Amino acid sequence: MRSMAFAAPLFMLAYGVLRWIDGLDGHRKGGPAWDLGHLAFLASMVTFVLLAVALYRRATLGKPTAVVAASVAVFGSGCMIWVILGDLSSSFADRWPLPDALQTAGPIAFVLGMIGLLSLQVAAGRLPVWSPMLFFVGYTAISINLDLLPLAAALLLGALAPLGRPAARGATPARRAGSTSRTA
Incomplete structure (x- = not known):
């Protein structure tokens, strides 16, 4: 889980930086930075799927809620992966377009x-109580402006x-009773 928690935001950071590089000429799409950036974003979302499954398996409280x-999370990632594949391949996008409602609902x-x-x-x-909040703030930055992807990736990295x-890997509430990161 440790490697996924770091890799997913770092892949997203790579996407953000490559997106900036791709836009230096005044337009986006169609160049190697665009393609590499989208491959990094694809890797990020696939890693987030794996992380979601690992977090589910690790859940000890609220198993039905974890399911x-x-x-x-996996459904949303799948929608985003579909859009990324469409960005990478116009024939994929033309042949299997993702409905607009799912493009909105997925993220x-x-x-x-x-x-x-x-x-x-x-x-x-x-996890500390601020972790899910920081994750939300990071992803909100992306919805405000895609140029904030590097900032968002840094916030997601901080959250994860x-x-x-x-x-964090093997602790239980009883073993961490005195921890400052545990909520009362």
């Missing part, structure tokens, strides 16, 4: 599912970094 949250579902999974980790005492701590 719903993971399903929503929202992804964020809500991930926040749900991270909140279950907070409830179990494995506690998953990489040794205490």
